[in-house]
Amino acid sequence: MCGIVGAIADHNVVPHLVEGLKRLEYRGYDSAGIAVLTGGAIERVRRVGRVAEMENAAAEQQLQGFLGIGHTRWATHGGVTEPNAHPHVSHGQIAVVHNGIIENHEAQRERLKSLGYTFESQTDTEVIAHLVHHYLQQTGELFAAVQRAVRELVGAYAIGVVSLAQPDELVCARMGCPLLIGLGEGQNYIASDVSAILSATRRVIFLEDGDLALLTRQSVKIIDAADQPVERKIHVSDVSLSSLELGPYSHFMQKEIHEQPKALSDTIEAVLDAGFCPALFGDRADTVLRELEGVKILACGTSYYAGLTAKYWIESIAGVLCDVEIASEYRYREAWVHPKHLVVTISQSGETLDTMEALKYAKSKGHCAALSICNVAESAIPRASELVFYTRAGAEIGVASTKAFTTQLVALFTLAVTLGKLRGRVDAAAEAGYLEALRHLPGSVQHALNLEPQIKAWSERFAPKNDALFLGRGLHYPIALEGALKLKEISYIHAEAYPAGELKHGPLALVDQNMPVVVIAPNDALLEKVKSNMQEVRARGGELFVFADLDSHFSESEGVHVIRTPRHVGVLSAVVHAIPVQLLAYHVALARGTDVDKPRNLAKSVTVE
Template sequence: MCGIVGYLGKREAYPILIKGLKRLEYRGYDSAGVALINDDDTLNVYKTKGKVADLEGFCADKNISGSVGIAHTRWATHGEPSSVNAHPHYSASKNLAIIHNGIIENYADIKNNLIAKGVEFRSDTDTEVLVQLIEYVQVKKKLDTLTAVQVALHQVIGAYAIAVLDKREPHQIIAARKQSPLVVGIGKDEFFLGSDASPIVEFTDKVVYLEDGSIAVMRLGEELKVVNLLNRELNPSVQTIDINLGQIEKGGFPHFMLKEIFEQPECLKTCMRGRINREANHVTLSAVIDYKERLLHAKRIIIVACGTSWHAGLIGKQLIETFCRIPVDVEYASEFRYRNPVVTSDDVIIAMSQSGETADTLAAVELAKESGAFIYGICNAVGSSIPRSTDTGSYIHVGPEIGVASTKAFTGQVLVLTMLALALAKERKTITDTVYEEVVKELSVIPDKIQEVLKLNEKIANLSRIFTYAHNFIYLGRGYSYPVAMEGALKLKEISYIHAEGYPAAEMKHGPIALVDSDMPVVAIATHNAMYEKVLSNIQEIKARKGRVIALVTKGDETISRIADEVIELPETLECLEPLLATIPLQLLAYHIAVCKNKNVDQPRNLAKSVTVE
């Protein structure tokens, strides 16, 4: 992994490829490279460790002409980050070049077999093994490039999205995918390729999302051809994507993360549009209407997700159990897929992923389908793998999320889970009309209340300077706020590299309180709800041990405001909707602390936006 770009047409490819790589920088990477077929049919590969800017510097005195090319940003899996291990990779003869997202699981066996046949390797990567295999079968069996790719991929175990150039077929790109996303953009007499749509939207809004096991053949002057590994021709649907350039640019903000935090009021309005009526007294989800009987008769719901989506799932569990009276389990997808879970045809699986391409979540979906469970997807990326693999679902419609640390996707997922719980509860008659209408009405004004919280940005920025010194943080919450505490801690870890842990406040005395001293900041979510007095007691215990407390309280609170060292006031709302407000200042706190520490906020080290491998 991580980012793929390709171009075939009549323009100069290099500027398009570089611009595409910059669009994909949000995914996280440690090296970059480009392969170009020049007008004299020379295949040149240029690559370097570091950022796309480093690649541009490296290419400054190189021959970058040509109207066919592929480019890649790599996030190291096999082999350390280095120029040698960066993509693209040549074949032994340098007739072929390949870029690859994913992992070839049986690469070691293939490599040993090729070494025994005299093939020499330049890198430590599984990707080079694949291009050497393609060339080996091509030469041995005298095959064209497409057929050689098909034969080679039959021998491969693992996940891949690849693009292959052959200098002997200079007006062609071969691209294939399995369990790793790949999008073909179709222009006038030209093709574009991307691991997602962001490098493409500037040039065309017509795309084909390749299905698992499919191979795209792009040839100049011809229509797009898509076949499977057995060379059976497929009929892919051409879709129109609804993304504009403004959504994938910073728009005057210093970082994408801050922009996306501030986008949340408008994003949540978009998420609710068409789902909550103008009178704000009813929720309509098409998935619940179309599959009402299947959802209503669920004996159990299992939410499978990873990272931030898992935290949203914990909030969804409380919402669904409270309103619908259906038992809900929340599972890490990475654990669920390997522990032989008990899943039946009476279960509903809710699979959540911002990108729709999370490898572990996709694998969990396939496992659940084998048991006959009904699969409901909650996703942000239209056309991605999870929506195509599930029985039904809901998009969160918050627009492209470029910052690696998820912000608006989290609140979008929580919002969709809230609407799903309300719609199901209404049909199951497990919620009174009074409570139902009260929650729906309050939900409709949550974007305005988030806007009010965002006015605290400057205060939180100033507050962050005080706590930049910290090496550890504890985040505490109860009830609906406990997952928010974990999400707040995750945000701080991801972008500031400060160790932080989120705990249920009552569990503090079962271990974490041993860590509390004058150097330990504790963030307590202490809004005025049913757990208020309990959290107040926890704060008093922390203060008795000289802990520094940052408290999130309901506006007008006087009790905790007198005890805590720092207070952030939130608008009053219903307890079940507090996560949508409380998470905002925690996002801002993490952001500003990271900025104070001069960290790369949008591209934190070692992290990738779309985790398409295990």
Template sequence: MCGIIGYVGTENAVQKLVTGLEALEYRGYDSAGVAFFENEQLKTVKCRGRIEALRNLLGCELNNAEIYCGIGHTRWATHGEPSDRNSHPHGTENVSIVHNGIIENYVEIKKFLQEKGYIFESETDTETAAKLIDFFYKDNPVDAIREAQKMLRGSFAICAVFKNENNKLFAFRKDNPIIVAPTDAGNFVVSEISAVIKYTKRFRRLEKGEIAVITNDNITILDPDNEPTEISYETVDWDAEAAEKGGFPHFMLKEIYEEPDVVKRTVSENLSNYIPDLSSSGLSDEMLRKAGRIHIVACGTAMHAGLVGKIAIEKLGRVPVSVVLASEFRYQNPILDENDIVIVISQSGETADTLAALRLAKERGIFTLGIVNVMGSAIAREADGVLYTLAGPEIAVASTKAYVVQLAVLYVLALKIGLVREKLSEKDVQAYTRELLEAVPEGISRILKRKEEIREVAKKYKDNKSIFFIGRGMDYAICCEAALKMKEISYIHCESYAAGELKHGTISLVTDGVPVFAFATDHDIIEKTLSNIKETAARGARILIFCGENNPVPENAAEDIIELPQLSELFMPTVTATAAQLLAYYTSVELELDVDKPRNLAKSVTVE
């Protein structure tokens, strides 16, 4: 959610801070700000709105080569409305901080500080944390942070600067991620490595209870006993070019175009002679044989991938699967048996609700498997096993390639379960994996070649106020994701329904001219779906059908038909998803909206 950057070094700090914040824009934000030392004085510049507005406010400081240390922040409002005064950094004459997360007991702390004479200028929980650190600050920043940590409750990551330590950064966290990254011209503190990938590929994630003390030529990490720890750096396997548009008008379109390659890369990484090989995941054959139930826990797009995964695992492996929203999982007192497996899915590996669900499962002694895109993320570190979606950095807020690769990983897992539990022969599995490795990427590529056709369809429906998405089985699972993608970036009200549920209330909303987008790729139940389509057409709905090339959909069944490359029904969600993503993308483009950074949304949701 919020983006954090700190820099101390030998080069212009303000320019590096603002450039880093621009690299973090995709996380979502409503305001931005920086604090830095100029002539040994702590100066803060911040505003509501885009980073461009911050650049305009900074003016000559952007080129001041004498400013070597500072912190920056992009805010996504949680406590207090988006405004100049609620923007970060927050602080006092002595200390300034930037913060990502939530201080749960800030009201209690604020009252305590007000009784001590502190006056508050904003509505934020962040200002409370800053002034609490100031209250404990005498002459040692680390001591002040330690005392503040004892009182702060919640999930947070904080980077701070102190007036009397104007060439140092201090960073600490509880649950929310923050990293340190060394370079030849100074050192950084950042929310994630993408902010500084143009300068370095090396980083170290801070752990709970650690405090990082950073100067221009040194990084010291103190353990909870204030003893220095040995620092071992991780290295990312992608570069700045991967985090740039590469000639595409938007990151989202670029990432859709990367889907064939990332599917092939991820699937091949988990195969040996076309047989699923998950030995590196920590998931044993014995666990899969004994599993009584699999619980898939995720949020948003990742949860929709889980809906497809459920059908695939139950069909191929004959294991019962439940799919639960991570935000609900903990509060349902879930029934978990010792041989169950909990699978958590998260692109970032830092999603707060999903991470909390993982921890609950671990507390119950249940084996947990993470499916994540970011190596070394919290879920990757804490899960008992992990399968990586090798999608590379995904910058657009609306997930595309990560979703399709999550499907691919779940398919490989389903095939492995079917093989281990003797529901599938090796020959069957190899036939499926060949299709997944070869035909699926080719099918996605064929959809991409028809982008202009899909754009013309988008033009026809872009001005509607509401769209209904319907389907059955896996088609319904894809409906959920297609509706989310459309509403995320077009701001059109969209709802997904199982086609058979229309007559149980929803059809009362289908009136003359209302678009109904129907997904009908499953040959076994297509007649049922066509029957539901006719029901909506009889009430004046405008029909768009997504179907396979070999499916018997009459030409007069819809106003528009998007025929998809024919794959086995198991894998049709992959090409259907790509087509739906392109439709949402071009709808947003035709509406002249901000495709990559839709309003009110954050890429990485690190608060509950």
């Protein structure tokens, strides 16, 4: 959600800014812009729409400069218009890019108007530009002006600022939104995501909340929230440029669906090597996991559905009470907390604002410790957690999460079995069985991927529909939820999911010949119950699309379409059944001609409320 890139170098930075913004397109945006210092002025190009349109305009203007900032905007305050696009400029002297939301922007706007400032946009960001300009008039130094300005901001932000008064300085600050510094030779960078600067450098510094940084071509100076100079650790990013390219695939979502066998293998590798042991979760894990008496899972969207799946595993395998809540709801209620309950947060990016704030709230209420399950090393949520399990999904570019979801499931399954082992509920034989199930999981997922041609054939029947219903039972109900989410995210078909047993308690009223009903029907203890629910659908004229295990003994008939996934894989069946619902959503979206990787109104990393 929104993206920032900035550069200061001894050569033209415009190509770096444009390429960086292209790398950030996956995050979701509606406009783009860059501003550079050139010829004693701030030159700015902004366009509504894709980065390519802004790039063409910059080329027409022959824009060049040694210092600049760029931004992809996802509208919050004010509509999708060029005046609302970033960068925002104050008096031709200050240019600012900003991710996040300034909660006190209205009060600051009125104050600045009283000081003689006029506003050209409806955004909260323009307030920052004018505030910096105001304090620059008093201090004469950009760094000091930004320092004073951010003290007056309430909310979440990552900002990059340049000024004509200091043409050799790039200043940035972070509070609640991700921001990093890239280190080069005779050149330095800022970005909201490492992908934006990978072509220039792999050496990065992750800023922490309250940090303020001053970049020149040769140096980086950082002060913390207490205004004290600090040295932040330098990391060498292992994200590969190839992971950010499409290769032979048509879309990143398609690529990432097909990368799941490898992503799962990479995530499972450490578990197969060490067994289900606390050390997988960090140095303190042995003590924390032995002493906990319950688990509270906090997450949003797809990660929330991973948490719902984990509840079944944690309670059945480990015998530990598990509660799962939507992070954005939990943080705004008066929660009762057991001091021996572990709070588990799940986030692909590690920067999801609602989840981060929910974690802070949970810890303030007295949870014994926090465990983060995350795909991005050194992101904010893992840094705020005592325990961490990093999934190894690799870069995920498509807005609709796929491989991040299935690797999260593996991480949560590992937690469940580890807890069960510590409590004496998982003996050596059971552990060996669980390890064997993990070992075979990538192969089972590959078998599910091989069903793509059959699923694609279904997509033509779905494409004209406006609504769909997904049904599952037990461990597979969250997979039905995930299937419905994927379908509405990228095809824009309204879809809902229910536990199949709830069908007759309301949703059955919606079923007719125009309502396709997708059923996840593994060969488990609830199979006969699911079959009964399917008969209820057929009796009302509903058309059934059934994902059944190879050994479930389903047969096709009029109004009943069946695709057989691999033979039932037991406790990890939910992971395998996630694949067909991902493929169904992808191919239905293709059939409807929507933008698969960049669905309307959505963003990859949600860093604002």
